Amino acid sequence: MENLSKRQISPTQSILFSCAAFVIVVAGMRAAQDVLIPFLLAIFIATICNPLVLFLQKKRVPMGVSIFFVFLLMIAFGFGITSLLGTSLKEFSNNFPQYQILLKRYAEDFVSFLENRGVSISGQILLEQFDPGAVMSLTSGILARLGNVLTNTLLIILMVVFMLLEANIYKDKIMKIFGGADERIEQITTFTYTVKRYMLIKTALSLATGILATVWLLILDVNYPFLWGFLTFLLNYIPTIGSNIAAIPPVLMALIQYDLFFMFLVALGYLVINNVIGSFLEPRIMGHGMGISPLIVFVSLIFWGWVFGPIGMILCVPMTTIIKIAFANTEKTQWISTLLESPVRSTFRKEL
Template identity: 35%
Template sequence: MDAVNLRNYFFYLACIVIIIAGLKVASEIVVILFLAIFISSIFSTLLRFLESKHIPRLFSYLLVIGLFVLISLLLAYIVNISLKDFISNLPQYEKQLQSVVVNIVALGESYGFKIDKNMVLEALNFKSFFGITTDLIGSIGTFLSKFLLIVIGVAFILAESKSFEKKTRAIFKQNSEELEHFKLFSHNIQKYFLVKSTTSFLTGAIITIGLIFFDIDYPILWGVIAMLFNFVPVVGSIIAAIPAVLLSLVNVDLNTTIILIIFYVAINISISNIIEPKLMGKELGLSPLVIFFSLILWGWVLGIVGMFLAVPITMTLKIAFSSNTSTQWLAVLMSDIKTRKVSSRK
């Protein structure tokens, strides 16, 4: 590696650090912008579908915006009402959970194990855990409080979608290769969010029905949480399952809790590992390691919403790197090698 290239790489690294620091400082504005862009990418597909059925563009536009507002208000109402009731009952749940732990410790002592009950209760620290749970749900509520700005952003982006296509063709009219890369990027983003939204809704609906069957408190709230956290790969489904599993342990029995855990695992494996890959195909092509560290990075930069947007943002960077010969090596590092082999055979 010569001195010029080394200097260039350090320059690029410094630029990346400055950009990330800027995003961190302006995270409140950036979150609204990113959410508006990605939500628009989902509903633009519905808008084009309605227009293809010869429905007037203005009517299609109003219908799509109305649907987005209705879904958002419904989610906000369900989360707000259920969360208030859940927080009011938290002290009772904490006492019941401590009682369950005491019974488990007593059972262990009956078999000859020496266990310090106070040390176990202090180590588990239920107040801190429930505090983390309510903070996570509260972060979703904070996101919903910015609802008006997001709606305005989505409305303007959808209104500009038709003219934006003409603008991109005008920009790349002398470079068809870059236009193809941009179309690929748009297609992958739309496909990812469309498939992920569908599978997330399916996950939330099935879990809600299952929790009603198991007689767990607040089934709709935990179904909505499961739907939202399905956008967070690797750890999202685990975080979404914990509150419902603990409530099952408190209010029902151990056998039902074990069956509920198996139910959660079966739903998440079947949807995340079977249905989603078949619907998405191999376009995502991100290494699991890259996905994991992108969750940490974007979660730190943009907060809880950054974890939801970690994969699409990282995929955007990968496609941008692959479009330039000097940065294709970065795209290779971010890729899943198995995916690249499959695509090369095709």
């Protein structure tokens, strides 16, 4: 019995056990996504709202009144979005089959145009691999999925309220957990600040992107401008590809509604907006972001999108950062944290 207790697990067994545990945890998260997604959204919203609560408290507004004010803002925002997008979403859903038919016809005409000019191409393969109607189907699916999540609005808002109530004593709880471990407390404080800063900046830039896109679509009189602007706002949270994906539905809508010239104008507008905000302003305001390698950001985008759908893609960077911090605090897993780090992490730390 004593020999069994002293028996150590071999490195191979440790790797196998770790892989098995990883598979079980991921499968569990996928199975429980109906519960976890509202919880993750509540954390996301609470992170954005907490600075407003702190600001009001600094102005000597009682905490209860501050949180109640934020609660009213969330309710007003929800009603505003519902009233603004409800009609557009319903009309888009009703006209969606017709849009698919028109896009398929445009694609077939494009294939015929190429064949008439001597370009040898399999039209069937091209339509299967690059079906423009599939993009609109994806858009409809994302909006439907987000609509399903928003059916838990009351639950999410209640969780946000309780999280805001607990936020002020969060630091005291951390100090009690780690006692005098100043290094751990500093790591968690830095991590909390970094996530909060990332969320606030990303929200402000996404809001600016969505507003500018909406204004541009209103100028060009493209159908459903507020719907596409809201979609742009949401998808801009998705790193690397989100803002580009958001441009595709309104570009195709301009083609359906008008012609190639208006399609080009919409695409040009999105190109300018995405480059000014995404490529110029964001790197200068955000700095080095969350200290995660760009490759890891892209991989985490795919992974969390597979686990939690569109919400996972939106929150992929903060969730990956949490995992990186957790691995960094354990000696045996520090090498994993190092793999996740950005090459400029040390510079980013100095900036903090």
